[in-house]
Amino acid sequence: MNVIFISVFLPLVGFFLSSLFSLTKFIGHHESGKEKLVGVLSTLMIAIPFGIFATLFASFNGEAQIATLYDWFAAGAMSIKVSYQLDSLSLFMAMIVTGVGSLIHLYSIGYMHGDEGFARFFAYLNLFIFAMLNLILADNMVLMFLGWEGVGLCSYLLIGFWYDRKFDGIGIATTTDAANKAFIMNRIGDFAMLAAMFLIFQKISALDYNSILSQKEAFDSTHIFWITLLIFIGCTGKSAQIPLYTWLPDAMAGPTPVSALIHAATMVTSGIYLTARLSPLFIMSPDTMNLIAVVGIATAFIAATIGLTQNDIKKVLAYSTVSQLGYMFLALGIGAFGSAIFHVTTHAFFKACLFLGSGSVIHALHEEQDIRKMGGLAKVMPQTHATFLVASLALAGFPLTAGFFSKDDVLAKTFESGNYLLWGVGLVTAFITAFYTMRLYTLTFLGEARYNTDKHPHESPALMTAPLWILGALSLVGGAIGLPAVIQEQNWIQSFLSSSVASVQAHHLEHSNEWILLGISSIVAILGLAASFSIYSKKTVHVEPEGVTTVLYRKYYIDELYDAAVVKPFQFLASRLLAPIDNRIIDGLVNGIGSSMVGLGGALKRWQTGVAQNYALVITIGLILLVGYIALT
């Protein structure tokens, strides 16, 4: 059992080592040898845990094991332990985190080469993995919360890593502001999470998952509603759902490997993990479940349409992440917890690959992120191009890729549950997803080169492309773990996870229906890709909404049709309706709360007159009230 402790604490050791290197300024200017040493050391600290988890996975018999390190502290009648629970869900998540994590560490050695804060970067990354493993493997909510706060803190530090850079966002000017925004939004979620923990504690005086789930009958329905609602609010903060999602696009201010690791593959999925972990509790509250499904699909749709209009390569991917997370919450909301985790897995593969690919492009173009100034990179960056294409197809849900199976699984389960409206919107969103994915790919890699010719882009070193290839391959074949019933009777991931997550759906679709759904999904994806390809592979520069009218003549009729019927309405929706909501209302609300608090603080300042006599007067008032209240009544 002790191997679990080793695997959880190795990243912490890595953090201390890298911090030490950072403090002692071990790496001088451009000393790539020392850089490699630090990088490889940190990568090993993640890769070894991955090896351990993989070994455990190979010999896993489905039984949950709990390993207790020591009693952390006692609160009231119960004691909170530092103990880790290894069951199918946590093991699976831990493998994703360490697996994708070590690939991204490897990539970062190349990406961060020559950066002043090289060792500091790896220290933060290792600390992040440590916190994430605590979040996933904890057997009680307090330890989980330690990880929850820890990943938030690391994300905060990493978003603001290049703190002196300008960053263009909504109401923010620098990366530090972006980090602050992320942190404040997450605090709102954290508050809800703590409140939920206190509610649970009040009822059953315990906070470990086993006690909560085994005593779930102790909660009455109002209680369970509030608990699940508060947990869900906590998850919307961390997993960027409506209304707390606007921090994620701004979080792209961090270095790209961070976006890949934290803001795509791992941290943002922790809300989905936690909901799945507490799934027996959630299915007791149908109201919350419905809310989750609606919020999920609404987020998926809105974020996808916004993704259509973005020109920053990372912003497109960020909105796409928000949108895909919406799909996962949709799956949670309809009770298909296994499908949600399945989508988490494939999404981790292809989105990490896309982000790393975009990092490779940004690197090659000297920090250029605007896709209008890219194009034609397929020839100069063949490896990045190939892997990016594969991952894009997976994101778009091209048949037989990993993303296809997982997204189809979610949609099929939605259809199965009888929520045809949700399914319909999900399908439309799938179309938009395919559309903006192809737009992104085409504008970046195909067509003529629109970047400055003096930039001389080149392929990234092998250290960076190797992870791309691995992730690309996984995006292609990763779907094998959750093949639909028509292909393989026993869905592997569903049955693997069945021991740790709840399941509500007993009835199954007929095979014929399932084939039809698969077919529809394929057609939608291919249509979206084709439509987008036909528009953007011919257009070169005019990709902004206002530019659309100027190119109307030169287009085929079909393009105009697509443009008028699909692109324009959505772009209109996104830029005229949703973006203002995004900017003004949600950001305004969050900023408003913040600034009104600060304003209130300023008002309180006026009471602080500095005159001792006034203070004495206030003390007397307090005295009169206190005596009056306590002694008179």
Add this chain to the structure above:
Amino acid sequence: METVSFILFSFLGALVMVGSIGTVWSRNPVTSALFLVLNFFALGGIYLLLEAQFIAVVQVIVYAGAIMVLFLFTIMLLNLDDEQALKEKFDLQKGFGILLGGVLLVEVLYILGLKINLPQKSTTLTPVEIGEAKNIGRELITNFLFPFEIVSILLLLAVVGAIVLAKKNFSPNT
């Protein structure tokens, strides 16, 4: 006897009040200090009425005798005879202060006006005997020995503190 002590108490009480108000009201610091002396004497008288002879004597010796003399010396040394400088305007804050004081007074008087049963202490000594210096002294070095001793630390602290704050030579020793 009851009426005599009531009349005496009223008279002394009135003096205490006149003394306190005069202390605050008077603009001349010396007058102010003299009002305070009046206040202390009257208070000593009230202690006597309560058959606390020792306390009454201590009150007069220590406060009216020692402390007030020191006060007056300080005032005279500082030459605080500029009455205009000490003049304070009757401002809103002062009025508010008086109002609050009044509210507090009414509140406490009202609560104390409610019927309250006070506990009776059983003791073998008569009230006169309790107030004697001999008995107070005995209490102080038997039951109250610890507080009596530990107050010396308080005094020690006051001495050290006064030295630190008033030390003439401001170059620190190392």
Add this chain to the structure above:
Amino acid sequence: MALHDLLLALPITFATLWTILLIVVEATAKRAQLTFSLTSVGFLILITMMLFPSEQGYAFGEMLRLSPYSQFANFVFALSGLLVITLSQSYLAKENIHFGEYYIIVFIATLGMMLMASAAHMVVLFIGLEIMSIALYVLAGIMRKDLRANEAAMKYFLLGAFSSGFFLYGISLIYGATGEMTLFKIGIYLQENSATSLFWIGLSLMMVGFLFKISAVPFHQWTPDVYEGSPTPSTALMSTASKAAAFTALITVVLNVSSQTENNSNWIFALSTIAVLTMVVGNIAALSQDNLKRMLAFSSIAHAGYMLVGIVAGSDAGYSAVLYYALVYSLMNIGAFGVIALIEQQRELTSASDYAGLFKEKPLLAGVMALFMLSLTGIPPFGGFIGKYKLFAAAVESGLSWLAVVGVLASAVSAYYYLRVVVFMFMREPQAENQFEGVVLNPTLVLIALLVFLLGIFPTGMLRFAGEAMKFAFNM
């Protein structure tokens, strides 16, 4: 005064004798360095004494009550005293006020706190309170040539005397209402008789004295002015150990009158209102402060609010949480003030924006400060989180979930201003080249940081002490 009493009250006997020794040595040798060393030794001996279980009982004819409770409290005071003087030395030297008397006064202040925590009689309680307060007035005004410090000391003295007057009046009214000055006899009287309104006035007046010392709203306004003006190491002592002392004394009093306050909705309402006001006003006012000492002053008001939540909970769990929090809070706040003192003495920099780029120049110092800030915010795995968790859990157990929720919400607000400091240290460029030259990290700060961290990941031992302190506190 039997020998047995002296031995039973060994910590206090020792501290008294040591005080006299210190004064004699300072008066004859006149060497501040020597006095410093001897004071540290005194504190170290006290701390060691507290680590061993000792006899419990009443000493000096029910004047003092020695128990694991007072032991835990004394441990906190002596530790705080020791840490404060080690952080003071260079500051005092820089400000040209390196007097040996400074250390003596800190030591006497600690003695006063110990008296407060061990008092079984209200007279001793009052004397302890006065010893502590007068010592703090002197410490606030020790920078005699600094106008702000003079103002701070004067304000503190005037308002402190004002509140002490109420406190003493309260004691006399309670004596009048119950005929007792010994706390446990008051408790017995109150169990047998109902409380009169005279008693309630007395208790309210005493509460005003306590609430002033812990700077609860609306008795808090002196705090920012005094904390800002006083020499920073003195502020560290004022904001931590003196609050801890006031809290331990408050618990002693409240426990002895618990037959009247338990399940008394008026009492709970009044106290929880004050707790809520304190948390909200403290945190919100801290948001708009740029001067770090003022910010920490408001933050210390907010922390008093959190601790009041434990008092309102009125259970052993609540009280032991207060004890634990007092320890953790003392450590992290002394640490934070220590960092401020370190930078202030070198560069006269006290606003949050002045800390820009500290990480770049002094990474370890910035890391230590960040740890204190995170712990004050209550982020796991630091001590502050466990403390807050225990406090709020105690409130939940006592059926005051709403109070816990307000507390959590208030501390969510606090994250903003604590992290602002972290942002400046880690994510901004220094305002000038070599901004922090000459700032040398005091190893004591690293030790404090380590303790705060350890109290976060291995809190069980300390929590057990705090719990046992309550278990055996008043069952004699």
